[in-house]
Amino acid sequence: RRRGIPEAILAEGKTPAEVAALTATAVETTGRALVTRADADDAAAIRTAIEDRELDDGTDTGDPIDATVDHDERTGTVVVHAGDFERPALDATVAVVAAGTADAAVAGEAAVVAREIGATVDRVDDVGVANLDRILDQRDRIREADAVVVAAGREGALPTVVAGLVAAPVIALPVSTGYGVGGEGVAALEGALQSCSVLTTVNVDAGFVAGAQAGLIARAVDAAGRD
Amino acid sequence: RRRGIPEAILAEGKTPAEVAALTATAVETTGRALVTRADADDAAAIRTAIEDRELDDGTDTGDPIDATVDHDERTGTVVVHAGDFERPALDATVAVVAAGTADAAVAGEAAVVAREIGATVDRVDDVGVANLDRILDQRDRIREADAVVVAAGREGALPTVVAGLVAAPVIALPVSTGYGVGGEGVAALEGALQSCSVLTTVNVDAGFVAGAQAGLIARAVDAAGRD
Amino acid sequence: RRRGIPEAILAEGKTPAEVAALTATAVETTGRALVTRADADDAAAIRTAIEDRELDDGTDTGDPIDATVDHDERTGTVVVHAGDFERPALDATVAVVAAGTADAAVAGEAAVVAREIGATVDRVDDVGVANLDRILDQRDRIREADAVVVAAGREGALPTVVAGLVAAPVIALPVSTGYGVGGEGVAALEGALQSCSVLTTVNVDAGFVAGAQAGLIARAVDAAGRD
Amino acid sequence: RRRGIPEAILAEGKTPAEVAALTATAVETTGRALVTRADADDAAAIRTAIEDRELDDGTDTGDPIDATVDHDERTGTVVVHAGDFERPALDATVAVVAAGTADAAVAGEAAVVAREIGATVDRVDDVGVANLDRILDQRDRIREADAVVVAAGREGALPTVVAGLVAAPVIALPVSTGYGVGGEGVAALEGALQSCSVLTTVNVDAGFVAGAQAGLIARAVDAAGRD
Amino acid sequence: RRRGIPEAILAEGKTPAEVAALTATAVETTGRALVTRADADDAAAIRTAIEDRELDDGTDTGDPIDATVDHDERTGTVVVHAGDFERPALDATVAVVAAGTADAAVAGEAAVVAREIGATVDRVDDVGVANLDRILDQRDRIREADAVVVAAGREGALPTVVAGLVAAPVIALPVSTGYGVGGEGVAALEGALQSCSVLTTVNVDAGFVAGAQAGLIARAVDAAGRD
Amino acid sequence: RRRGIPEAILAEGKTPAEVAALTATAVETTGRALVTRADADDAAAIRTAIEDRELDDGTDTGDPIDATVDHDERTGTVVVHAGDFERPALDATVAVVAAGTADAAVAGEAAVVAREIGATVDRVDDVGVANLDRILDQRDRIREADAVVVAAGREGALPTVVAGLVAAPVIALPVSTGYGVGGEGVAALEGALQSCSVLTTVNVDAGFVAGAQAGLIARAVDAAGRD
Amino acid sequence: RRRGIPEAILAEGKTPAEVAALTATAVETTGRALVTRADADDAAAIRTAIEDRELDDGTDTGDPIDATVDHDERTGTVVVHAGDFERPALDATVAVVAAGTADAAVAGEAAVVAREIGATVDRVDDVGVANLDRILDQRDRIREADAVVVAAGREGALPTVVAGLVAAPVIALPVSTGYGVGGEGVAALEGALQSCSVLTTVNVDAGFVAGAQAGLIARAVDAAGRD
Amino acid sequence: RRRGIPEAILAEGKTPAEVAALTATAVETTGRALVTRADADDAAAIRTAIEDRELDDGTDTGDPIDATVDHDERTGTVVVHAGDFERPALDATVAVVAAGTADAAVAGEAAVVAREIGATVDRVDDVGVANLDRILDQRDRIREADAVVVAAGREGALPTVVAGLVAAPVIALPVSTGYGVGGEGVAALEGALQSCSVLTTVNVDAGFVAGAQAGLIARAVDAAGRD
Numbered sequence A, B, C, D, E, F, G, H: 001r002r003r004g005i006p007e008a009i010l011a012e013g014k015t016p017a018e019v020a021a022l023t024a025t026a027v028e029t030t031g032r033a034l035v036t037r038a039d040a041d042d043a044a045a046i047r048t049a050i051e052d053r054e055l056d057d058g059t060d061t062g063d064p065i066d067a068t069v070d071h072d073e074r075t076g077t078v079v080v081h082a083g084d085f086e087r088p089a090l091d092a093t094v095a096v097v098a099a100g101t102a103d104a105a106v107a108g109e110a111a112v113v114a115r116e117i118g119a120t121v122d123r124v125d126d127v128g129v130a131n132l133d134r135i136l137d138q139r140d141r142i143r144e145a146d147a148v149v150v151a152a153g154r155e156g157a158l159p160t161v162v163a164g165l166v167a168a169p170v171i172a173l174p175v176s177t178g179y180g181v182g183g184e185g186v187a188a189l190e191g192a193l194q195s196c197s198v199l200t201t202v203n204v205d206a207g208f209v210a211g212a213q214a215g216l217i218a219r220a221v222d223a224a225g226r227d
C-alpha cells in the first residue's frame, strides 16, 4: 500500500470466521495483516485459517500459509507476517506516552501500528498530570522522538502538557475512560481540540489512526534522511 | 445574611434602572451590595441612585445614601458599602489562580466576592500549563492559601495540575473561551468534572459562585481558628 | 499523600486480580487502600491478596499482610488498613445528606472517603424536597456540620434547598437516577451548575470526589482549630 | 374557537405590519386577538390597524374597528377586544407562581392567557426555593387554585416543591435564565421532566401554552360546577 | 395522600425483595400500593410478602395481609388493595389514546394510575396519524373525556392532532420507540414541546406521571361537580 | 449541468460584490443563475453587475449582459436568465405544501428551484395539522403531483400526515421555527427522520435541496413519459 | 396499499410470536408481508404460523396458509408471498450502492424493499471513497438507474460523491458504524444533511425507508412510461 | 521558541489596543509576531504601536520599532517581522488544499503559519468532491508535499478523499460552513474523526493549529535532510 500502513481489519462487529478470512486474504495479497480489537476467539480463528487453511464450514482451502501470528491480549491486536515479509526499518522514532493504566491498551494499539510501519517505538507509561514530577522526569526521553502520540482519558490534560515540552509534532489520543458528563473520552477529545498547545487529534480510542499518522511522519523523516 | 455572602445582583438582563433600584435597596437593608456583570451604564445608574436618590422617572426619593461605590471595569463588578459598613476580616486566605489574560476578568469576579466575604485574596495570573515552569514557580505561594480558585478556559487543564500541587480544597472555575467543538468553556467544565485530581467545580464563567464558596471555606477556617 | 486522601482504586474496568494487586501495593506503601465500585469478586480477590499473598496465577508472594479488609456491599467500597495504620481523627464534621433510597449508595461512597480522611460523618437520609417537612426537621442537625455533601438524582433540587438553609460550604453530588431527557443524573448535575444558592458540584455519581473535597475542608477546619 | 383559547399571534419573526394585519383579521372574525412577544412597534402598528384602518402601504381599509387595545410592556402581550366582546367569567382560579424577578415576564404571559380564557388569576411572585420561608408562607393561598402554573429559571426547583404542597394539577413553566451548561432554561425544563412530584411541563418560555392549558382545566372545572 | 395519587414504587433498579418490602409497607400504611415497571419476579415477591409474610431471608413477619394483588404483565404494573380499601369513584373520564402497538404498554401504565385515582378510563388504541381515518373515526368518543392522555413514539405527531380535535386538556406521553437520531422518544418529546396545539407533556415513557396528572384533573372536575 | 439544476449561489456569508460576480459568471457560462438567501443589497449588486458591467471597484467590464433579473423578496431568491435561455418545460408536477405562514419563505425557495428545473409547481399553503380539515380539503389536489415537498416547522407533523395521504414520493423540508428545546427546526427534522410514513428529508431550511430533489424526480418522470 | 409498499413488520422489540401473528394477518389481508430486523427465532415462528397455523399457546388456527417464506439472514428480512401474490414488475431500476462490508446488511434491507415494490435492483458493493478508482469504475453502471440509494457509515462521504456523478435522484442511507464522537452513524447522517451535492436522506440504518422511497420513484417513472 | 512556531496573538475578544501591545512585546522579545482573526482596527492599532510607539492613552513609549507589518485582509492575519528577523527556509513543502471559496480564508490562516515556520507552501483551491475531476487533476501536485492540510466545511468529505490519494501525513481542517443540524463545521469535524482514511484533525476553523502542526512536520523533515 502506498503509505506503508498495514492492511488493517477491525475485528469488532465481525464474526471470528469473517475476521480470519479477511486476514488470510490480506496476508496472501500484501504479505501482512494487522487485526485490531480482536479477542481470543478472533485470534484462534486466525490461527486456524493461516495454519490449517480450514474454513468455518469445514472446507479445506489448501496448504497452510507460511506466516507468523502474534496476538497481543492487552491491546487486542493480532499481527500476521508472511514468512518472506520484511518489516521496514525506518530511521525514526515514535514515542507513545500514556497517562495511566487504563490508557495503556489503547496506547498499545498505536504502538503496534507505528512499529509495523517501521518506526522505533518508545513507550512512556504512567505519567499522569496529577503528579507532574513523573512527566518532567521523562521529558528528555520524549524529546528524542520524531513524533509523539499521547494517550489520555478523563480530563485529557496530558497531551497539552507534553506538547508544551517537546518540539516534535504531537498527536493526542483520547481514551474512553471517565463516567458522567464528559465521560467515555468526550472531555479528553474536546480537551485536545481546545488545547493551548499545538497538536492534532484522532477520535476517542482510535489508537490505530494515531499510530498510523505517527508512522507516516516517521516515514517522511526517514525518507528525508536518506536523500 | 446567614452565610456572610453579600447580597448580589446580576446586572445582565436587567435595565440600569432596575439594577440601581435593587442595589439601593440592598445597601439600605444589608449595608452592602455587590453587582456582577455590570457595564458603564449600570455603574452610572447606581451612582445616581445612591448619590442623587433620583429614580429613572425623575422622582426624587430623598437624601443621598451615605455609601461608597466602587466599579471595577475589568471584572464588571460594582461594590457598594454603606458608610458604617465594616467588611469582615477573616484570618484566612483565598488564592485565585488564572491561566491566561482571557481568564482574568472571570477570576477577578471571584476575587471580589471572596474579598467581600472577608478573606485575604492572593491573585496568581498567567500560569497556563503550556509552560509548566510558570505554575511550578508559584507553587509555594499557592500552598499558603486555605482555599484555591483556579480559572481556566479552552482545555481547562490548570485546575487538575494545581490540585495535584496543593493540600487545600480547589474549586475549578471554567471560562468561556475557546471556539468550535468544546468551546465557550464546555471542554473546561467537562475537564473539571473528569479531573484525576480531587476538586469541585462551578458552571462556566460563574466567578461569583466560585469566589463565594471559597469565601465560605475561609469563614469556616477563620471560625475554627477563633475557638 | 499530601492531602490525606487515601490511595483510591476504581475497580470498575479492572479485573479482580488487577484490583487486588493495586490494593496490596497501596497498603504496603501507604498503610491503607480504598477501593470504589468494587463487587463481590473484587472483594474476594483483595482478601486473598492480603491474607494469602497468592497471585492470580498461583505464585505465592510471601507472608500475609497484617491488615483489616472492610467491604461495604451497599456502597461498593472496600477499605483496607494495615495493622499499624491509624486513621486521623479530625475535629470537624461532614454531613452527608441524601434525597432518597436510590441516592444512598452514592452518598455512602462519599461518607466512606470523608471518614477515611478523618472527619466525623453524619448521615441524613430520605429528605427529598417533594415533602419539605422532612428536610426542615433535619435543619438544625445539618447546621452542625463544617461541610455538607448533598446527594440527589432526578431533578436534583435538594442541594439548592440545603444550601439555602446552612452556612457551611455545600457540595452537590448528582446521582444517576431518572430516565428520558435529563435522565441518568444529567438534570441533577445541571441543576447544581445552575443553582440559585452558592454551592459547587462534582460529576454524576462521583461520591469519591465529593467526600474527598468535604474531607479536605474538614482538614482545613481541623488545622485552624489546632493553632 | 372550540377550546375558548383566544386566537394568538406570535409577533416574533413577523413585521409589525404582518402582526397588525393578522390581529385585525382575528378581531373581525373572532371578536378578540392575543398577540405575544410584541414590542412597541408591533403595538403601535396594531393600534393603527384597528383605529385608522390604514395598511402599511397607505391604503385605507375603511372604518375603524370598534375595539380596545391593551398593551402590557412587561410581558410583551397585546390584547384586543371588539366592543361587543365579552370575556367568559369562569368559576375557577389559576395561580401563577414565579420564583424571581427574571421569571415574572414569562409568568405574566401565562397569566394573560388564562385570564382571557376566563379564569380568575392569582399571581404569587418572588418565592424562590433558596429561601423556603417565602413559599411556605404562600402555601395556603396557592392551595385555593384549581390549577397552578409555576414559572422558574436556572435550576427550576420551584415546580417540584409547589407540586409537593398542593392537590391541584401543576404545570411547570421553565424560564430561559441561567448561563453556561444547562443555561437558557434547559436545566429548568429537564428538572420539570425529572420531577419527583407529579406535574406536566411546557417548553422553555412557553408562557402562552402553560396559561392556556391552565385555562382549559379551569374551563373543565367551571363546566362541571355548572351541571 | 393529599392528591389521591397511590403510593407508587418504581421496581426498576430494585431487587424483588426490596420492591416487596416497600409494597407491603405502603399497603399497611395507606391501604394500597402501585408498583410500576415490575417483572414476574417482582410480582411473585410481592405475592409472597403479602400472602406469606415471609422475608427474603426466611424470617416470618406474621399474619398474611388481607389484600388483593393484581399484576398486569403488559404494562408491568402491580396494584395491591387492602381488603377494606375502597377506590374512589370520580364522576370524570380520562381518555388514554395510543398511536400503535408499541405505545400500548406505556399508555397502559397511565391508564392504571388514572383508574386508581378514581377516574373512568377509556382506552383508544391504534390510531396513528399515518392513517388519519382511524383517529377521525374516534373523534367523538375522545371528546367525551374530561382529560386526554396521548401516547406516541417515533415522530410523536398524534398529541398535536388530538389536541386540535378536542376541548379538554391534553397531556402528551412520548414513548421510547424509534432508532437513530431523535430515537428513543426524543423526537416525540420535542414534538410535544414544539406542538402547534395547546398541550403539556411528561418525560419519555413517564406513563405514571401522565396518568396521575390526568387523574388530578379528573379529581378537580369531580369536586366541582359535587358542589 | 448534468442534472439540470441551475448553478446556485448562496448569498449568505458573501459580500454583494462577490455574489454579483459569481452570478455574472454563472450567467455567462451556463445561461442562468439562481441566488438564494439574497437580500436587497445582493439583488442591487447583481443588477449592476448584469446591466452596467461595473465592478465594485469601479472597473467597467464591458457591455451589459442580455439577461433578466427576477428578485423575490419573500423567498430571498434571485433568478437570472440570459436572453436566449429557455427553461425546460417538463411534463411533471411538484406540489410544495406548507404548514403555516412562517414556513412559506422556505417553501418558496423550494418552489423556485423546482420551477427552474422545469417542473410545474403547485403551492398549497396554510394546511397545518392543528386543523385537519384544511389538509383533508387539499388532499385530491396534492395527489395530482409527481413529487411532493412538505415544509413544516415546530413539531413538523405535516410531512408524516401528507405522506399518509398520497402515493407520490414525499420530501420533508423542516423549517427553523420554534423556540426552546427542539426549536429552530430540530424537532421538525427529527420528526421527519422518525416518521411513521415513508419519506426522505433535507436539513433545516434547505429549501434549495428539497426543491432540487423534487425537480430531479420530475425530470425522471418526464423522461420516462417521453420514451 | 396505496403506495405499493408491502405491509412491513419491525421484528425488533417484539416477541417471535407477536411477529408471526402480525405477519400472518398481513399475508391474509394483503397477500404479502415484509419483516425487517428479524432473527432466526422470528423466522422460525413465522414459518410455524404460516405452515402449521399454530399459535404460541398451542391453539391450532386452521389450515396452513398457502405462502412462500423467504428469510435472508444477512439483511435480517423475511418476505412472505401468498401463493397467488404477484409482485409488480416495474420498468424502472434502483441502484443500491454500499461503501464497505459493514454497510452491506443495511443496504440489503433497502434492496429487498425496492424489489418488493417492483423495481429492478442493481447492487454495487465495496466502493468506499478512500479508494476513488473503485467508484469511478462503477460510474456508468450506476448511471443506468432511475433512483440511487447510497449506504455509508463512518464519515459517510460516498453519497456526496455519487450524487456528483449521476443525474438520477440520490437517497443517502447512513449506517451505524464508527465509534467515538460522531459514531454510530451520526457523522454519516450529518454528512448527508450537509452534502454539497443535491440528495435527500433517511435516518441511520433506515434501509426500509430508503428502499421504499426509491421504490416510489421507480413507480412514478414506470407509470409515466406506460402513458 | 522551541518549536519555531511564531508567537501568536488571537485578536478576537481583545481590544485593538490590547492586540497592539501584545504584538509589540512579541516583536521586541522574539523578533516576530503573528496576529490571527485581526480586523482593520487591529491592524491599524498594530501599525501605530510599531511605528509611532504611542500607547492608546497617549503615552509615547520611545523610538519606533524597526519592523515590517503585513496585514492580509482575506485571512485576517497580521505578520510583523523585526528588521533583522530572518524567516527560516526549510527544505520541505506543505500543501494547503481547500474545497471551496468559503474555506479559503481558514485555509489561508494555515498557510501563513506554515510559511512563517519556514515551509514552502503550495495552495490548491476549489477542489470540492462534488466534482471529482478537479481533485484528481491536482493529485500529482499534492503528492509533492511533505505534509498536507485539507480545509473543508459542510460534509467535509475532502480530507478523506485526499488522504486516499497521497502518502504524506494529512491534517483535516474543518471549516464552520453549513447550517442546520451538523452545521457550523460540526459535520466536517465529525467526518474527520470518523474518516476511513488515516488522518488527524484540528478543531473547526483552527487554521493556526493545522498550519503549525504541518510546519512542525516540515521542520522534522528538513532536520532529517540536513543530517
Ligand SMILES: Nc1ncnc2c1ncn2[C@@H]1O[C@H](COP(=O)(O)O)[C@@H](O)[C@H]1O
Binding pocket: A007, A008, A009, A010, A011, A036, A037, A205, A206, A207, A208, A209, G100, G101, G102, H196, H197, H198
Ligand atoms: N481500531 C481501528 N480504529 C479506526 N480505524 C481502524 C481500526 N482498525 C482498522 N481501521 C481502519 O478501518 C479499515 C478497515 O475497516 P474494515 O474494512 O471494517 O475492517 C482499515 O483500512 C483501517 O483504515
Ligand SMILES: Nc1ncnc2c1ncn2[C@@H]1O[C@H](COP(=O)(O)O)[C@@H](O)[C@H]1O
Binding pocket: B007, B008, B009, B010, B036, B037, B206, B207, B208, B209, C196, C197, C198, D100, D101, D102
Ligand atoms: N455572576 C453571577 N453568577 C451566578 N449567580 C449570581 C451572579 N450574580 C449574582 N448571582 C446570584 O443571583 C442572585 C440574584 O439574582 P437576581 O435576583 O436575578 O439578581 C444572587 O442572590 C446571587 O445568588
Ligand SMILES: Nc1ncnc2c1ncn2[C@@H]1O[C@H](COP(=O)(O)O)[C@@H](O)[C@H]1O
Binding pocket: A100, A101, A102, B196, B197, B198, C007, C008, C009, C010, C036, C037, C206, C207, C208, C209
Ligand atoms: N469512584 C471514583 N470516582 C472518581 N474518581 C475515583 C474514584 N475512585 C478512585 N478515583 C480516582 O481515580 C484514581 C485511580 O484511578 P486508577 O488508577 O484508574 O485506579 C484515584 O487516585 C482517584 O483519584
Ligand SMILES: Nc1ncnc2c1ncn2[C@@H]1O[C@H](COP(=O)(O)O)[C@@H](O)[C@H]1O
Binding pocket: D007, D008, D009, D010, D011, D036, D037, D206, D207, D208, D209, E196, E197, E198, F100, F101, F102
Ligand atoms: N408565545 C407563544 N408561544 C408558543 N406558541 C404560541 C405563542 N403565541 C402564539 N402561539 C401559538 O402559535 C400559533 C400562531 O402561530 P403563528 O401563525 O406563527 O402566529 C397560535 O395559534 C398559538 O397556538
Ligand SMILES: [Mg+2]
Binding pocket: A011, A012, A013, A014, A015, A016, A019, A042
Ligand atoms: Mg468479533
Ligand SMILES: [Mg+2]
Binding pocket: B011, B012, B013, B014, B015, B016, B019, B042
Ligand atoms: Mg443591564
Ligand SMILES: [Mg+2]
Binding pocket: C011, C012, C013, C014, C015, C016, C019, C042
Ligand atoms: Mg472489576
Ligand SMILES: [Mg+2]
Binding pocket: D011, D012, D013, D014, D015, D016, D019, D042
Ligand atoms: Mg416583530
Ligand SMILES: [Mg+2]
Binding pocket: E011, E012, E013, E014, E015, E016, E019, E042
Ligand atoms: Mg427489579
Ligand SMILES: [Mg+2]
Binding pocket: F011, F012, F013, F014, F015, F016, F019, F042
Ligand atoms: Mg450577503
Ligand SMILES: [Mg+2]
Binding pocket: G011, G012, G013, G014, G015, G016, G019, G042
Ligand atoms: Mg424479536
Ligand SMILES: [Mg+2]
Binding pocket: H011, H012, H013, H014, H015, H016, H019, H042
Ligand atoms: Mg479585537
